[in-house]
Every structure is written in C-alpha cells, then in structure tokens.
Amino acid sequence: MTFVQLIDCKTRRFDEMNRLMDTWVEQAKGHRTATHSVLGKDRADDSHFIEIVEFPSYEEALRNSSLPETDKIFREMVALCDEMPTFTDLDVVRDERLYKSSVRNLFGLLAGKGELPSWDEVVAENYHDHDPANEQDVIGMDAMRREVEMWRSGFDFVFTIEDQIADVDRICTRWTWNGTHTGDFMGIPATGRQVTMTGMTIHRCRDDGKVAEGWWQYDRLGLMAQLGALDPLGL
Numbered sequence: 001m002t003f004v005q006l007i008d009c010k011t012r013r014f015d016e017m018n019r020l021m022d023t024w025v026e027q028a029k030g031h032r033t034a035t036h037s038v039l040g041k042d043r044a045d046d047s048h049f050i051e052i053v054e055f056p057s058y059e060e061a062l063r064n065s066s067l068p069e070t071d072k073i074f075r076e077m078v079a080l081c082d083e084m085p086t087f088t089d090l091d092v093v094r095d096e097r098l099y100k101s102s103v104r105n106l107f108g109l110l111a112g113k114g115e116l117p118s119w120d121e122v123v124a125e126n127y128h129d130h131d132p133a134n135e136q137d138v139i140g141m142d143a144m145r146r147e148v149e150m151w152r153s154g155f156d157f158v159f160t161i162e163d164q165i166a167d168v169d170r171i172c173t174r175w176t177w178n179g180t181h182t183g184d185f186m187g188i189p190a191t192g193r194q195v196t197m198t199g200m201t202i203h204r205c206r207d208d209g210k211v212a213e214g215w216w217q218y219d220r221l222g223l224m225a226q227l228g229a230l231d232p233l234g235l
Contacts, residue, residue: 002092002209003058007051009077009085014041014049017080021051024073031067033060047082058091092207096166099205103171106203106211107159110148119145124212131216154185155195171203177218181227188227195226 011017021039025032034053042048055061064070078084092098106123108116116122119141129138129147138147151157157179165172177197183190199218206212224230 002095002098002207003055003061004090004092005053005055005061006088006090007053007085008088009049009051010045010047010082011049011080012047012082013080014047017049017077020073020076020080024069027073028064028067028069031069033064054092058089061089094168094207095209096171098209099169099171099203100164100166102205102209102211103164103173103203104161107161107173107175110151111158112152113158122211124206124210127211128213129216130214133216133220151185154181154183154188154190155179156182169205169207171205172200173203174198174200185227186229188229191227193226193228195223197223 009017018039034055036054038052040050040052042050053061055064102122105117108114109119109122123141123144125141126139127141127144129144131138131147134147138144157177160176160178161173162176163172163174175198177199179195179197181188181191181193181195197219199216201217202215203211204213221230
C-alpha cells in the first residue's frame, strides 16, 4: 500500500532549507526510496511549509529513514526550523493517479510493447475479467495470460488510450486497437489485413494499485467483418 508522510515545519530560512533538500536528494541518489515529493508554502504564512513525500509502502519509508544520509539531513533541517517539525504518517486508501498508471501498464502488457513492469506488479493474482465475447469469465492471472496469448497469436497489435476517467477505485478507459492479422484467430487463417477496433473498459483497482477486475465492451463484430468472416447480409 502506498504510504505518504507530511512534514510540517516553520522556517524563515527557506532558501537554505531548499538547498538542503537538494543536497538530500543528491546524497541519497540510488538509495532513497521516496517515489515523489511536493513542497508547498502556506499562502497565509510565508514561513510555514509542508513537504509531502510518497513511498511505495510504509516498509520502504522505514528503510529510507534508516539511511545515514536521512539522519544527517534531518538534524540539519531541525537546525533551520523555527520550531520542531511535525510528521504525519498516512496510508493511501485512494490514489487515482496510481490507478490510471496501472491500467495504462495493463494495456501495454496486453500488447507486449515497450518497457513495462511485470504482470505480477500490475495485475492481482485473482484478477477477474468480464468479456461478453467469452462464455465464461476469465479468472486468475494464468487464465488471463492464456486469453492474451490467443489474441497475440492472431495479431500484432497496439492499444491507443484515447480517454481515461477515474471514480474512486474504478478507471474507465476509451481506447482504439490497431492490429495486423498475422496468425490464426478463431479459425480464420492469417490474412495480413490491417484492422482496427474501438472499445471501452472499466477496471477496478485495489488499494495497492494492482488491477483486480475488468469489464469490456468493444466492436468485435466490426473486427470480424474486416477479416471477411461475415456474410455480406444477403448482398
């Protein structure tokens, strides 16, 4: 679960504090486990600052705090503050930015294009996929991989993400799929045709950002028509 720490401090020596933060990042390069940080200034009090530091987990934050560079910088930071800084520890229970990133990575994994995280990092082991084209839902990562292999064996394809909308733990993605028919697909031999398809998918993400469930709607009938698999409706 993503972990965030709020560091609340007051200082009239901001320029020195800012340089100290830069020094911390430089000295801890390759060791620091923080993934993102934001520094904000109070509009009503220009001596009041809050730094928001994000970590992949609480355990990673503890590992970061045990670094010798962290202890040294903390003592220097306290010396620059008007009073003792306070720390607030937060477990992130909703992170729409993380969820969108996970879903984008999933679409990348489906196509197998680019440098991407592993399936284990993106998809929950008990992932549940709802596809109206399948008689039964696809449940579990192994079953999902078999489903993906069926598409990859028939097409060389990519997804283009057109839109993404987040609502709590749900991410709705409007996408365009473009492929080349390079192998057998549902009994249709390779045609070499360039084909395209549009659709929308809603994914549900867990607190840790892994994708746990998906509901698909797409123009599979249009795809089959492009492959020449449909009768010309009596024409």
